[in-house]
Amino acid sequence: MSVSEPMAETPLSHTAAPKPEAAEVHGQPTPEQPTPGQQTAASPAPANQSARYTVLDRKPFRLIDLMLTWEMILVLLLVAVIAMNTSISPYFLDVYNLSDATVNFSEKAIVALTMALLILVGEIDLSIAAIIALASLIMGLASVAGVGTFGLIVIGLAVGAVAGAFNGFLVTAIGLPSIVVTIGTMSLFRGIAQVVLGDQAITKYPQGLQTLGQSTIFSLPPLPNSFFIFVVLAIVTGIVLHRTTIGRRLYAIGNNPVAARFSGIRVDRIRFVLFVLSGLASGLAAVLLTGRIGSTRPNIALGWELEVVTMVVLGGVSISGGSGTIPGVVLAVFVLGLTTFGLSLVNVPGIVINVLLGALLISAIAVPLVVRGIMRGLGR
């Protein structure tokens, strides 16, 4: 009941002080979860002997175990969603229907990858949907002026990158909090789209762009272009984050930006690049979305920022930065995407689906916390 205990709980996993207790805790889950390549058997023993002064090469096992648990929860959720959808609709397990389902979340999922990296370093970008609107607007104006498909793709990506660089400049060069900056640029970018478009829509797009957004890359397993791009980008992002020094730096920045700076990581440059990447991903989403629906309206992609943040947070990325994995985000994308698709198959209104997704977001985070609290209570 005392206030200090649970408050202290979260940061403990990063610090050296609670080692004896931590050793007890991760002694329990290890037998259940054999982690490949983590020398599970070797480490606990020395950790117990010189617990206070051990500095591990890698993260403490407890964190990794937690993340595995998190991804296990998501896998179970995904299985439950698929089982539920199969039982409520006979049309769910159809290759063509499923391929259709991926189209509806692939564009958001692409942006979720860069959003995951941003949240991982303790930043956030709420302007992504507005960047999509702005990029789509400029593409529309260019298309009306007669620019071809390839030119439009370049323009979409460039507008996204410039908008992202603007965010990055405000955050890193002027030192403003990213949440305020991107709330501001969200209004600014979408406001510009509204000023130019008014209540009009641009619907004149070349066939090539529509083909890109609507067709599939292979025909036999019908793999839509946007989904294929998402999968490729997810693999690349996953490798960069989990297998390169760049990825390790992102975790370092997320856990302690000041310490990261002192250890020689160019924190601001990395932050800036991540904002540009976030803009670039939004530009790519704008290209795919504009091609798919073949029009640009001021309310294009409205509210996507919250859906994308939901994907990332449900994927296990800590909103305060420093932890999270790409496989987790990918799983969350599927959980959310397939839940939405399955329920809309049986004509549940979108707004009611949102209730379930909101409840899912809170309970997915609350339940493990409650369970861990109970386990700790029993352990005493």
Place this chain on the structure above:
Amino acid sequence: MTQIVTRRELVLAFIIVAMVLLIGVRAPVFLSFDNLRFVVTDTSVLIMMALAQMTVILTRGIDLSVAANLALTGMLVALLSRALPGLPIPVVMLVALLIGAGLGLVNGLLIAGLGIPPIVVTLGTLAIYRGAIFIVAGGAWLTSKDMTEAFLAFPKAEFLGLSSLTWVALVVTIGFYVFMTLTRTGRGLYAVGGNPVAARYCGVSLRLSQVLVYTLAGTISGLAGYLWVARFGIAYADIGIGYELTVIASCVIGGVSIAGGIGSVIGTVLGALFLGVVANALPLINISPFWQMAISGAVILAAVIVNTRSEWKPQKLILHEARRAAAGGQK
């Protein structure tokens, strides 16, 4: 330090007055008493919501669910007044306050009790409350035909030349001013936001403060829900959609630091008035209302840049003072 804060608010007040006068040059009707009264009435709900949001942001939190709470409470009291047309308006308002408080308390308990980050909790409840409107009303819209005369009359009533909305906003503002400046709990919110650990040692609990501010934000949203629905005579799932960002924008323009611990009642009221003046002036000076969003975005960025610059001083205050002392009191 008090002087710096006051100066910033003075600058903002000066900008608003200058803006009002400039607009008056283009469209003299804007300066008429009736129009200014309307602008204030129109901004009343925003002022109340911004003040409540300020207390949340002071504790380093954020409440994205306020607009959804407003819409859900508005829908529920509209349904209530349709079911029980004889219910006196003070009771309806009390019910609105209680529903709003309950919805806010849910946020507070999830945040303080389980330690889930505020942005995650309120993002979730935002979706849940919005959807709940659709569910409780069966997807229907309630229009003024479904509401009683008395229900609709309150926001249009006038006392002593000012609209009832203005009076409510005035009472709420004075209440917040007294609370934030003169009560121990109110001062404690600054302490919690400025340094949670130090505040804990001084006996100010972060968790109790969190429960308090989210419940407070919910209560005000509930009240605003009744006022909104009764004023416009319509309730449906999408009313006030995206309004939470306007509310947060008012706070930011008014000098509330998103990092917590800094912000004042007067500044927040001025921030809300600024946005209210912009929104009401654009149609009068023949600028397309589509500009409103772009302008408020640009203003948020400008305000946060200015505020961050001036926040640097308080942060380095001790060093500053020490250096000044070392230099023999010169500069």
